[in-house]
Amino acid sequence: MATNAALKNQLVNKQDATTQVSAQSLGLKNLLGAPTMKKKFEEVLDKKAPQFMTSLLNLYNGDPNIQAAEPMSIVSSAMVAATLDLPIDKNLGYAWIVPFYDSKKGHKAAQFQLGYKGYIQLALRTGQYKKINVSPVFEGELVKWNRITEELDLALDAAASDKIIGYCGYFRLTNGFEKTVYWTRDEIEAHRIKFNKAKDKTSLNNVWRSDYDAMAMKTVLRNMLGKWGILSIEMQTAVTEDEKEPEMKDITDEASEVEDFPEPEIIDAAPKTGKTDSKEKPSVIDQEIQFD
Structure with missing residues (x-):
């Protein structure tokens, strides 16, 4: 599973492969646009990577609290969800990216939470x-x-x-x-x-x-x-x-x-099934959740 440090170490300047890019200075949009970052998400999600990255940007643009978080922590949290093949739309209830204030480092950061x-x-x-x-x-x-x-x-x-x-x-x-x-x-x-x-x-x-x-x-x-x-x-x-x-x-x-x-x-995990039921109100406990 990708970690914050591992992802940071793989970000390089397009003009100079030996120069590491500052994730903080890039911002989330530019960070996700970096070839190395795109490749990481494609390795995990294959053809679903562009859609997932778009949903991450939509989540970011719609939440001022997440916008204040350190970009790499947002990407790292999203990578956890991507690795588990779970959507990060907070309205769906599968996984959340939750912002916190890191009192030791003096900045806001994001954390993955499972719904x-x-x-x-x-x-x-x-x-x-x-x-x-x-x-x-x-x-x-x-x-x-x-x-x-x-x-x-x-x-x-x-x-x-x-x-x-x-x-x-x-x-x-x-x-x-x-x-x-x-x-x-x-x-x-x-x-x-x-x-x-x-x-x-x-x-x-x-x-x-x-x-x-x-x-x-x-x-x-x-x-x-x-x-x-x-x-x-x-x-x-x-x-x-x-x-x-x-x-x-x-x-x-x-x-x-x-x-x-x-x-x-x-x-050991069995092969993944398809979509989940995304109804707002859960059904009664004796009803099996069906998959397409």
């Missing part, structure tokens, strides 16, 4: 999952939850309001093993606060502030898969990148959340 749909996509690529999903539970839908037998009874047509009271996750492996979990909203909050590095533990930072439900569903999936799931080497790499604790502060002076889960079982 809940990214976890689902990478899990399904193993070929070991027959069904996997995560969903919010609305007020009025929960009939019964038995945490011992893992029996979850939901009345999906009985929602009394748009208020979310919890989140449920479910997967079934091809060998028949299945797992159901349910987290109340209070349990999600307790978990978030526990791993919040900000001085004000209750403060919302990063994606928790912009998309609380997406991060809550990610927490449920991440915990469930980390404890009971089967993860490919590809997904293990993604989890490692997602769990990296940056030596940075959030751009709002709040630090990122860091979670610690048991080491999961690792298997």
